[in-house]
Amino acid sequence: GENVEQHPSTLSVQEGDSAVIKCTYSDSASNYFPWYKQELGKGPQLIIDIRSNVGEKKDQRIAVTLNKTAKHFSLHITETQPEDSAVYFCAALKAGTALIFGKGTTLSVSS
């Protein structure tokens, strides 16, 4: 089955810096890669996603890149703000199955 590895497990940045979180997946048949943000005590919320026919997608300060050949994808957050502090999860999906998540990255943005 699919396996998703996520790095780093914790990330601390200064406000205004950029943050990058990286994930790799194992199943080349996976074709959808979302990123979720989870605040303390809440369920994860989708923040951005990318499909396998696209190499990059951007939404304001966040962007996701996908390298299908290498089977890895990354989340980029620019101009970080304290409210970006949360746990971020990447995930991979193969048609007909359910999302498989990475172990999460705890992002701390200090002002």
Place this chain on the structure above:
Amino acid sequence: SQTIHQWPATLVQPVGSPLSLECTVEGTSNPNLYWYRQAAGRGLQLLFYSIGIDQISSEVPQNLSASRPQDRQFILSSKKLLLSDSGFYLCAWSVRVGDGGYTFGSGTRLTVV
């Protein structure tokens, strides 16, 4: 609009006791439903997913079971809880299996003592 409800929000149960967590979705028909467990440092582990009534896939052999008695209701159960069942349980729904963009409930924090 669609909403997802999970309850209870927190639960403390003794080892060996039964468990029933409920999840319901409003505002949509025939949703795909999912149960995940989040343990500290282990991310979101897929437990069960369902594409319809009486169609439930189990992803991890363990002390838990799932049922879907109605189209928009998904129940997670155990006959006898273990300490290792402690965690944060999340229900989610999507339009179709294989379609992304899950919407998660607010979760149930289960502590087995």
